[in-house]
Amino acid sequence: LKPLxxxxxxxxxxxRPTGIAQAENFELVSGLIPELQDGQILVxxxxxxxxxxxxxxxxxIGNYLAPVxxxxxxxxxxxGLVVESKDAHYAVGDxxxxxxxxxxxxxxxxxxxxxxxxxxxxxxxxxxxxxGINGLTAHLALTxxxxxxxxxxxxxxxxxxxxxxxxxxIAKLMGCRTIGITRGAQxxxxxxxxxxxxxxxxxxxxxxxxxxxxACPDGIDIYxxxxxxxxxxxxxxxxxxxxxxxxxxxxxxxxxxxxxxxxRIERHLxxxxxxxxxxxxxxxxxxYPASITQLAxxxxxxxxxxxxxxxxxxxxCPDAIAGLYRGENFGKRVIRLV
Amino acid sequence: LKPLxxxxxxxxxxxRPTGIAQAENFELVSGLIPELQDGQILVxxxxxxxxxxxxxxxxxIGNYLAPVxxxxxxxxxxxGLVVESKDAHYAVGDxxxxxxxxxxxxxxxxxxxxxxxxxxxxxxxxxxxxxGINGLTAHLALTxxxxxxxxxxxxxxxxxxxxxxxxxxIAKLMGCRTIGITRGAQxxxxxxxxxxxxxxxxxxxxxxxxxxxxACPDGIDIYxxxxxxxxxxxxxxxxxxxxxxxxxxxxxxxxxxxxxxxxRIERHLxxxxxxxxxxxxxxxxxxYPASITQLAxxxxxxxxxxxxxxxxxxxxCPDAIAGLYRGENFGKRVIRLV
Numbered sequence: 001l002k003p004l005x006x007x008x009x010x011x012x013x014x015x016r017p018t019g020i021a022q023a024e025n026f027e028l029v030s031g032l033i034p035e036l037q038d039g040q041i042l043v044x045x046x047x048x049x050x051x052x053x054x055x056x057x058x059x060x061i062g063n064y065l066a067p068v069x070x071x072x073x074x075x076x077x078x079x080g081l082v083v084e085s086k087d088a089h090y091a092v093g094d095x096x097x098x099x100x101x102x103x104x105x106x107x108x109x110x111x112x113x114x115x116x117x118x119x120x121x122x123x124x125x126x127x128x129x130x131x132g133i134n135g136l137t138a139h140l141a142l143t144x145x146x147x148x149x150x151x152x153x154x155x156x157x158x159x160x161x162x163x164x165x166x167x168x169x170i171a172k173l174m175g176c177r178t179i180g181i182t183r184g185a186q187x188x189x190x191x192x193x194x195x196x197x198x199x200x201x202x203x204x205x206x207x208x209x210x211x212x213x214x215a216c217p218d219g220i221d222i223y224x225x226x227x228x229x230x231x232x233x234x235x236x237x238x239x240x241x242x243x244x245x246x247x248x249x250x251x252x253x254x255x256x257x258x259x260x261x262x263x264r265i266e267r268h269l270x271x272x273x274x275x276x277x278x279x280x281x282x283x284x285x286x287x288y289p290a291s292i293t294q295l296a297x298x299x300x301x302x303x304x305x306x307x308x309x310x311x312x313x314x315x316x317c318p319d320a321i322a323g324l325y326r327g328e329n330f331g332k333r334v335i336r337l338v
Numbered sequence: 339l340k341p342l343x344x345x346x347x348x349x350x351x352x353x354r355p356t357g358i359a360q361a362e363n364f365e366l367v368s369g370l371i372p373e374l375q376d377g378q379i380l381v382x383x384x385x386x387x388x389x390x391x392x393x394x395x396x397x398x399i400g401n402y403l404a405p406v407x408x409x410x411x412x413x414x415x416x417x418g419l420v421v422e423s424k425d426a427h428y429a430v431g432d433x434x435x436x437x438x439x440x441x442x443x444x445x446x447x448x449x450x451x452x453x454x455x456x457x458x459x460x461x462x463x464x465x466x467x468x469x470g471i472n473g474l475t476a477h478l479a480l481t482x483x484x485x486x487x488x489x490x491x492x493x494x495x496x497x498x499x500x501x502x503x504x505x506x507x508i509a510k511l512m513g514c515r516t517i518g519i520t521r522g523a524q525x526x527x528x529x530x531x532x533x534x535x536x537x538x539x540x541x542x543x544x545x546x547x548x549x550x551x552x553a554c555p556d557g558i559d560i561y562x563x564x565x566x567x568x569x570x571x572x573x574x575x576x577x578x579x580x581x582x583x584x585x586x587x588x589x590x591x592x593x594x595x596x597x598x599x600x601x602r603i604e605r606h607l608x609x610x611x612x613x614x615x616x617x618x619x620x621x622x623x624x625x626y627p628a629s630i631t632q633l634a635x636x637x638x639x640x641x642x643x644x645x646x647x648x649x650x651x652x653x654x655c656p657d658a659i660a661g662l663y664r665g666e667n668f669g670k671r672v673i674r675l676v
Contacts, residue, residue, distance in 0.1 A: 064609055064611075225604070228602060228604040228605075229602070232604070247604050247607045247608045248608070249608070250604050250605055250608060253602070253604075253605070256605050259601050259602070260601070260602050261599045261600060261601060261602065262599060262600070262602045263597050263598070263599060264566060264567070264591070264597070264598050264599065264600045265603055265614075266563070266566040266570070266585050266588050266591075266616075267566075267588055267591070267594050268616075269585045269614060269615065269616035270402075270585045270586070270587070270588060270616040270617070270618065271402055271616065271618075272616060273402075273615070273616045273617065273618055273621060274615070274616055275613060275614070275615040275616075276603075276607060276613070276614045276615070277607065277611070277612070277613040277614070278604075278606075278607035278608035278609065278610060278611045278612055278613075279608070279611065280608070280609075280611055283611060
């Protein structure tokens, strides 16, 4: 392995996009791997994660994390194996997932590691998706904000996506009726056939709003919102009394630097005594272990299904975020390096 | 009293306003009082309440209560004395507050009574305001949704009004810093001098947004919102992490039949993990007794101050709601009949 260590391909942020990050905002370079200091760990990345949220991590206007600086390695979660360690808690060969960035090798301290991956009967890539922040987000946002009760009606946007598909299935496991909103006939089929949504709607169909109304005659108890924008506007009009709206993402808004306008929400919230609440998974790290245990159990029994969209090689990184927003992926997008 | 009983002046809803109810939407008529049936109670109203929420009770487009029908006595809470009773739980002379309508006499069953008023050392009119739904709304919305903690920053709109002034004082009693937003210099003085807001802002001043920013350097932890609209837009930009927004009223929106547009809220809620929730006091009747006890204690000790705007006579009813929206009242508006 040692000869390899002098070359570490990395993807740097080269310029800051105003809207969605495009390939030209990134650059693939060859870096070096420094000697390990005491307390450091060298991880070889096997899989890099690609998230819709990455757009926010590089935006200039502030977010729940400080923006990635120009010239820095692109921030990402990754999964790999420890290949050298000067931290007694980590041994060569340990599988880990953490904040390792879009690069082949990462020199990190333990605080950058999210967890050791010990469920080794399952593919390592799952630690970035259904057993990573996507599954955790779906599970913890539902159980902490959504509070699903049997027979409630749950609407999920980006329903074929990594978070949405998990949210729909977990709501169903908790006894809810689920309505998935997605784009295109192929994803509608995926929502219904693989992810078990009771109803799947294509928001590009001209009559999807009428179909939504027909699908929720008693109103919507939980809206798991990953998009904001006009799709949400249609959902808000059907909220049931005491409903809960999880604000988990705003994928439909291309650019917050020209703040978008929409129908004011206050009257819906007041008349329906509804609750709308933002959710950021990184606030809930104490709940990861129990949630991962639950998610892994469901995955093993087949109760919780997932789909992966695996790109091969570092060269795929620069365009990978833009591709997500073009909607080209079916399932959790990861980049395989090894 | 008996000779009086054949004449009962009443205010009927004559036509449905599109925006705010005006005098011409009502008519003052003379009705009759029917003979009491078993289980009925005859109440002579001493005070009629006037609420901003009445606009919603007569709107056509649905609300948390069915709209008042054309030709019906205008729905209102009132306070008065029992003058005849065929219900063993109520005796002649009992002071009561309840859904008695804009009329001199009301024949009601017990389910229309909100409570017997037993704190008789305090003015009966207070049972419509600081010891009625206004005080209850301020107290219960704050404690159930706002969850104030010492040293948090609380912003209140319609801060000189019946709900807002109570909300600001109760937040202060719970150890918070309070910022009141109101209209005009006179109400700014009232907010600061009578209701003890740490900062009082006049939203008609061109620099009020800059002053708001200066007043909350660490962000806003609780926003007690009675207005929606552009004032709220300015507040939302300063929400602190894990903040709570109580949607208690939408006074600044004249007309929801042409749904108003505004900046989309989702990004604020997501980035700040904020919670926004509608509050309707009538959901919380089980909590009234304990809350009234607390509020009356604060009123007696002078810790909780109030202002009343008392109009004299039934003739004041038709224009009374429009007057509230013109902002002409200082304090809780009631109409005194006796």
